[in-house]
Amino acid sequence: xxxxxxxxxxYPTPIWTVDLDNNDALAANAYxxxxxxxxxxxxxxxxxxxxxxxxPTMHRxxxxxxxxxxxxxxxxxATEYLNLQPRDLVVTGCWANVNPPGGRNKTHHHPxxxxxxxxxxxxxxxxxxxxxxxPRPQATVMMPRVVQFNLYNGNLLTFKVRPxxxxxxxxxxxxxxxxxxxxxxxxxIAFNLMxxxxxxxxxxxxxxxxxxxxxxxxxxxxx
Ligand SMILES: [Fe+2]
Numbered sequence: 001x002x003x004x005x006x007x008x009x010x011y012p013t014p015i016w017t018v019d020l021d022n023n024d025a026l027a028a029n030a031y032x033x034x035x036x037x038x039x040x041x042x043x044x045x046x047x048x049x050x051x052x053x054x055x056p057t058m059h060r061x062x063x064x065x066x067x068x069x070x071x072x073x074x075x076x077x078a079t080e081y082l083n084l085q086p087r088d089l090v091v092t093g094c095w096a097n098v099n100p101p102g103g104r105n106k107t108h109h110h111p112x113x114x115x116x117x118x119x120x121x122x123x124x125x126x127x128x129x130x131x132x133x134x135p136r137p138q139a140t141v142m143m144p145r146v147v148q149f150n151l152y153n154g155n156l157l158t159f160k161v162r163p164x165x166x167x168x169x170x171x172x173x174x175x176x177x178x179x180x181x182x183x184x185x186x187x188x189i190a191f192n193l194m195x196x197x198x199x200x201x202x203x204x205x206x207x208x209x210x211x212x213x214x215x216x217x218x219x220x221x222x223x
Contacts, residue, residue: 011136013132013135013169013170013173014078014081014082014169014170015132015157015159015167015168015169015173016074016077016078016081016167016168016169017165017166017167017168018070018074018165018166018168019164019165019166020164020165020166021164022164024164025163025164026164028066028067028164029121029122029163029164032064032067032121032189033121033122033187035063035064036054036096036098036121036187036189039054039058039096040052040054040096040098046100046103048102049102049103049104049179050103051097051098051099051100051103051104051105052096052097052098052100053095053096053097053098054095054096055095056093056094056095056192057093057094057095058094058095058096058189059091059092059093059094059191064094064189067119067189068091068094068191070119070166071091071117071119071166071168071191071193072089072090072091072193074117074166074168075089075115075117075168075193076089078115078168087195087196087197087201088195088196088197089114089115089193089194089195089196090193090194090195090196091191091192091193092113092192092193092194093110093113093190093191093192094189094190094191094192095189095190096187096188096189096190097118097187097188097189097190098185098186098187099127099177099180099185099186099187100180100185101180101181101182101183101184101185102179102180102181103179103180103185103186104176104177104178104179104180105176105177106176107133107174107175107176108174108175108176109171109172109173109174109175110171110172110192111171111172112171112192112194113171113192113193113194114170114171114193114194114195115168115169115170115171115192115193116168116169116170116171116173116190116191116192116193117166117167117168117169117190117191117193118130118161118166118167118188118189118190118191119165119166119188119189119191120161120162120163120164120165120166120167120187120188121163121187121188121189122163122184122185122186122187123161123162123163123186124180124182124183124184124185124186125182126181126182127178127180127181127182127184127186128160128161128162129158129159129160129161129177129178130158130159130161130167130175130177131156131157131158131159131175131176131177131178132156132157132159132169132173132174132175133155133156133173133174133175133176134154134155134156134157135172135173135174139155140155143155161188171192171193
């Protein structure tokens with residue numbers, strides 16, 4: 001007779017969501033939209049489907065210090081969630097992204113960083129999606145028909161976003177933004193975060209002394 005059945009989710013991929021208080025978000029977003037508009041004025045005409053982006057150095061500008069601080073705080077929370085040793089994660093890149101009508105972001109990831117994040121300033125109605133691809137390369141080898149898509153049987157996760165929401169995720173996770181089918185711009189700020197002292201703290205070998213490797217034993221050690 002069956003005594004017990006257990007399902008274990010292995011290697012989950014975390015996506016963190018931080019929502020600002022509504023009034024705080026309204027004030028912060030109005031301010032940030034003004035500052036971004038100053039950086040992007042004048043704007044050149046765009047080919048269809050393209051976007052405006054600022055330089056990826058907004059984190060060095062004092063007018064964005066508050067939002068950078070918020071994102072770095074969220075990143076510390078993420079490392080705690082992951083149960084990593086305490087360390088500083090710093091914003092290494094920060095840029096505004098404006099999707100005009102028709103604008104989209106093709107599937108991509110953010111190399112050479114540990115975490116990435118997007119903070120939303122303006123999301124036209126029904127144009128409020130961030131799409132994450134299933135990072136498991138073998139997961140689509142078999143795609144049987146499903147009764148209803150869920151986290152186990154889908155391969156594109158649609159994430160709802162809205163002004164005042166920060167979405168943080170592993171920088172290696174591929175994501176995309178579908179075309180903006182509205183008549184208003186969709187505006188967000190993107191961030192990359194990396195360990196401040198990675199070379200000193202994490203690059204040295206994870207073991208010391210002579211080790212004997214057992215080829216049959218499970219391990220997360222470097223070989
Ligand atoms: Fe991105």
